Amino acid sequence: MASHLKQQEQYSMAVPTKILVATDLTARADRPFARAKLLADIWNAARTLLFVSSPKTEVDIAKVEAQLLRNYGADAEGCNLAINYGKPPQVIAETAEQLDSELIVVGAARHNNISDFFLGTAVDHLVHHARSPVLIVKERPRANYDRILVATDFSEFSAHALRTALDFFPAAKIELVHAYHVAYEAWLKSDGIADEMRSDAEKELQDFMTGLNLPESDASRVTPHLVEGNLHQSVHNMLDSGDFDLLVLGTHGRGGFVMATIGSRASEMMGWSPVDVLMVRKPA
Template structure:
């Protein structure tokens, strides 16, 4: 598995923002990766309009940010990260992170999963499109305090062309932890067949055929990994089925691919990645 080389983590210094820093530090220490911490401050013009032309709030905020960052950097250094740096930018968080990503070229961007801070800005509208398309790298949404390496991974796959990428990215970020590739399927015309009163045995046969086809595709997907990936096919809508798989397996990380034809469409993401980013009971890797 390829190692991570450059990790960018954004924090607003909230508890989950700093949990993202610790997760990023664990990954950087494991792989010997460079780590960049990024924090966004309001633009000086915004502070002037709020506090007056001669305000020194911007200097006070920058000084406070650098002091808090210093404590984080000391903690990160103690975790064994060899190369770590810190940047403060001005403006909206998504723009500051995008600018940092354009110059740092990370393999992975890490954010905390909380409402006020980065999650809303990453996963709503144009912010997500710009960040995820311009950085061209996976985004790890941290929901749990990082105390150790992941012990169980899930790759949520749709059995399409990007499924192997989702598995490979999950292995890169998750390391040596066991990995289950999970596909949640529904029979597309089952509801219509029931509405039109098809015989029950015909409906069951159709659903069974869909399950057999999904299992065959899953076997072909995981075969190249030589038993290192456990393929699972579950019946049901992905939104409830995938979080249930997380709980059943005790997974600390679920990886899911973006969907769409263009880069912008992929950045906006499909309904399943968006749902997991908000509601999965574990960290989420969008790749």
Template sequence: MSHTLLAATDFSAPARHALERAALLAQAHPDAQLTLAHIVSRSALDSLRRMLPGDAAALEAQLLAQAENKLQALATNLAAHHGCRIDTVLAQGSALAALVELTETRQTDLLVMGVRGAHFMRELLLGSTTERVLRKSRRPLLAVKQRPHSPYRRILAPVDFSAHAAAAVNAAHAWLPDADIVLLHAFEVELESTFQLAGMSDDQIHAFRIQARDTAQDAMNAFIDTLQVPAHRLTREFVHGPATLRILEHEQAMDADLIVMGKHGQSVMEELLLGSITKHVLTHSSSDVFIAGQA
């Protein structure tokens, strides 16, 4: 596969972390091409024209030139430090529309974005650009939360045995062939709470859990057979309980530095359903999050 990356920046510190991570990924692949992108808000330019009609053209040109200079300086610094090929693109418009268009027209293999803010602010801020790009773009996305210090080594991949989950694991391995991947499946017994309310014994419920785990193990074996990942890179884990809770618990227990999630489809209904597990993990995890679906 090719290794083209588009890293978006608004020149903030979280965005700088995303650029550093993108450069680290590019450094690991000799054929990689990294593009740094900055989007100048068209609404801001329109406001400038309304407020200062006489000076708007000169100020707009100055603003764009400053942004271009900042972008070029970042590219020069990263290229010198990481020894990778980097170019830049300055676009105008809404961040969402411009980023989606850039990833498609450039056939980007991976879009890299920073996530702003401390944990208690993420839920508010994450929904602005990162989540909306995820919903609209067909390309894999890496949401960077932590300042990068080294390549990813410990990947947690929650799986539901779907083709989307397999595509995400394969895509992550293609970028990170030296990382170990823990395949985590959280299972529950259908109607377990109803059984408990009906007075079913703990032993009976435990038997149902064992049956559910056995079924999950068979499904995991079949799932692994579909992956393009060497067996020695994979570890399988099964946990009972709600997926969102168990994923975050396992992230902390194994000290994961990346979580890989599958994205399910592009329809309006699927976009709404994205909000359940994937959105929860994207919002509440400490680790960076890699999200991909079927091409």
């Protein structure tokens, strides 16, 4: 196991070739570690394990390597090891940029350590500052991400999130969900308003899909889905059905979608999601 940061060669591939995995060195971090191992095997990607320590504590590299091997066994062999000091969200984002990592993988266990750093305001820092998508692993990996839910508000940010899901998981079936709202006052004024607003949403969804200009192989894997009501609640209901393996969210968008994916709603959405969550920030 290498004990230093190692730059990898750039590859012109759609799937990530370099994965950064944040770990707190405990056995309970096995879920993000195992998911990263599964993805790395599929993508033939290199993995770097990142341990973030307090600036006041000097880390014994040999002990860290021994602990990783003890907790993760032979699967830890071949991984690069990075040890940095500071606040985890900031260090993770900076390390990912330094290594040109194309995916950051973190855990979702509720403990007072790196495993729960994404809860609350810390996720804002990581998502806003990390150039790479952030995968929050909640479930023990037992299969590939074959069924994916992508939320859209028809913005370029959600379009980028969809394209990322298509690129990362070329065999997955993807359901694209958009929620449109019919005001209560509209129901009172006219029975036809609701139908008209749905028709407008259908037209906008069609225009959005056309504008993506996806190759047929990708377009055939996407099933657009319109729901009336609140996007946040609609996503919750769909995930609760147990039909999906992964939720993909863009980190910016129009109107309320911003607050539905980051900021005050981030920990809420990722907290109740029963599946892993991939947060995708559109590059500048």
